[in-house]
Amino acid sequence: MYATDYHRASSVQEAVNLLSSRPEGKYLAGGMTLIATMKQRLAAPSDLVDLRHIPDLKGIAVEGRKVRIGAATPHSDVAGSAALRAVCPAICYLADRIGDPHVRHMGTIGGSIANNDPAADYPAAVLGLGATVVTDRRSIPADDFFVGLFETALEEGEIVTAVTFEAPEKAGYAKFDNPASRFALAGVFVSRGADGVRAAVTGAGADGVFRHRGMEDALASSWSGDALTKVVVDSAGMLSDLHADAEYRANLVKVMAKRAVAAAG
Known part of the structure; x- marks a missing residue:
């Protein structure tokens, strides 16, 4: 070093x-x-x-169904929050599946989304919940925040201070993870709320996390795993590496989406 x-x-x-x-x-x-x-x-x-010792960047606040997670809040706090689990258990489940205990106690939600690793879990939750990323300068909708592999809309020197969202009626997350790193080879976060259905995919896309509109349309018509059976997941836009090729990842995306819907109930 x-x-x-x-x-x-x-x-x-x-x-x-x-x-x-x-x-x-x-x-x-x-x-x-x-x-x-x-x-x-x-x-x-x-x-x-x-940034980890700044009080204003830490903590979880739940008021009704409105949620605010400070950017310096570690994954373990998200996983163990009873207040958050009461309104959105899917994000608690997601946080509990990140890495190992050391990573969960040191890693933060703000660091994860600012880094925007294509195989990270939190980008799928933020995009799948239609959350807002709050910085020291502005508020950025999730749809505008993630730009590409390891790229976000953050400007030079801009600090993520919090993530906010309205807890949906239903939400679920499922991933097929690398057994060594526990990064997602494919992970899908689905939600259904007042603004409709969202389905965000991580670990599989060649350009990083993305929404799958075909899945969203199918689930909007029928909230069930069976509704996804005829949805096409194109392998052309998938990552291909030594862990899994594009065709395998495309299949995993559909399988994980069905499991996420089942988990959401």
């Missing part, structure tokens, strides 16, 4: 000020990707500005 200077910010404004005077620096959320990349000497930020 290359030498770097560490800074622990106590407020969002302090974090912004620290990074603005250090153009080669990086924000540190959970560090599950950044630290590993630095250890491999594939990244060499001059400074790390730690």
